[in-house]
Amino acid sequence: MPETLQKAFAQLEEDPTVYHTMNGPNEFYITGSLRTWSVLDTLHTITQPTLVINGRYDEAQDVCVAPFFEKIPKAKWLHFSESSHMPFSEEMDRYFLHVARFLKS
Incomplete structure (x- = not known):
């Protein structure tokens, strides 16, 4: 850890x-x-580009993350195939490469 x-x-x-x-x-x-508590009914009001992230072995499985991607107008979804809940640690190079690209876009 x-x-x-x-x-x-x-x-x-x-x-x-x-x-x-x-x-x-x-x-x-x-x-x-x-x-x-839930934010699902207000996700459509987010106007900023939003990066949604989860991993293959994450407790936040695709079924949990999909509504955020689907309801936030400018969402981009990154799925990390070799990570659990911490791709910033488990797939560090790929994670920071894509986060940097997202922030520059």
Whole structure:
């Protein structure tokens, strides 16, 4: 596990107040304030170009990501075939190449 991710998890463990309030015990059993929250009905109002990213082994599977790509007018979708939820770490070169291209476009 990358050091930066280890630090993030350590900080979360040190003070989980916000995570537990908003999410609950974990992302698979949501009991917090985000339980019924959704942005799907307002995605069409996003006017800026938007980069949507997920990985083949991601918990955010294509079925979860597709509505963002379909409803945001200027969305581009990048799927990383060798990544889980962290293509910035797992496919670093490809990730930063495509993010840089997106930001320049």
